[in-house]
Each structure stands twice: as C-alpha cells, then as structure tokens.
Amino acid sequence: MATLNAHIAFNGNCEEAFDFYSRVFGSQVNMVMRNKDIPAEVPSPAGEAESDKILHISLPIGDNCMLMGCDMPAAFGEATRCNSFNISISTDSEAQTEKFYNGLLEGGKVNMPLDKTFWGAYFGMVVDKYGVQWMISYDYGQ
Numbered sequence: 001m002a003t004l005n006a007h008i009a010f011n012g013n014c015e016e017a018f019d020f021y022s023r024v025f026g027s028q029v030n031m032v033m034r035n036k037d038i039p040a041e042v043p044s045p046a047g048e049a050e051s052d053k054i055l056h057i058s059l060p061i062g063d064n065c066m067l068m069g070c071d072m073p074a075a076f077g078e079a080t081r082c083n084s085f086n087i088s089i090s091t092d093s094e095a096q097t098e099k100f101y102n103g104l105l106e107g108g109k110v111n112m113p114l115d116k117t118f119w120g121a122y123f124g125m126v127v128d129k130y131g132v133q134w135m136i137s138y139d140y141g142q
Helices: 014-025 094-105
Strands: 006-010 031-034 054-061 065-071 087-090 109-116 121-127 133-139
Touching: 006 014, 014 054, 014 065, 014 094, 094 109, 094 121, 094 133
Parallel strands: 006 065, 087 133
Antiparallel strands: 031 054, 054 065, 109 121, 121 133
C-alpha cells in the first residue's frame, strides 16, 4: 500500500516550526539534514549564506505518518501558502483532538471551531502561526 506524507517548505524558519510541531504532536524529529551536509561534488541550489538552513527534516506523527519540511532555497523563490490545501490529521480520541487543535492554535487562528459534527466526528480547522492549514478530526465510528 502507498503512503502519503506531507512536506512543507518554509522561508528560513523550518527548524523553529518543527520544534513547535514536535511539542504539539509529542514526537521527536528523527532526521535533520542541513544544506552544509550536501557533499561538495553534488550541485546545490542553496548558497553559502544558506548553509545552516534545513535541507530536509522529518517528524513522525503516529505510526504511519511523517511530516517533512525544508527551508526553501532563495534560488527557488519564496515559499507561499495557498488556501486550497489543508493537512488533515485523524486522531485516536477527543482528548488527542483537543490537544492537537489547541497546540496548533497557539499563535494561529481558528478556521472552524472544534465541535461535534453532523457526520459523526469531532472536528475543527486551524491555521497555525506559520500559515499552515490543519484539519483535526476524531471519528466516533472508528
């Protein structure tokens, strides 16, 4: 079976964002590579001033999901967010839903308040302080 994971590009604050996500989700980053880790013989779009920026970072969320990210190299332009994309997380309980929702809300804003829905879920939407849109849901029928 295929696995779908999310990857988010940031404008120089990827490490800060993943420290935040690590606290929210209660997991530890399991891989960090910086631009300076790229072997000298491998072409890189990152300039010398970007040597300490994140090339790749990954954070496990649950048993089967990985949140990944990087700092966008200046040569690729600025990373932007669009309003047609959300990262959706299915939780194991109402309590976990509240923990994730409230954690992601710190410094962010509510798109949809956390509440019981007509489709049988405890669901809410938030935009975190980095502009990333999240949907957090606990399905009562699971």
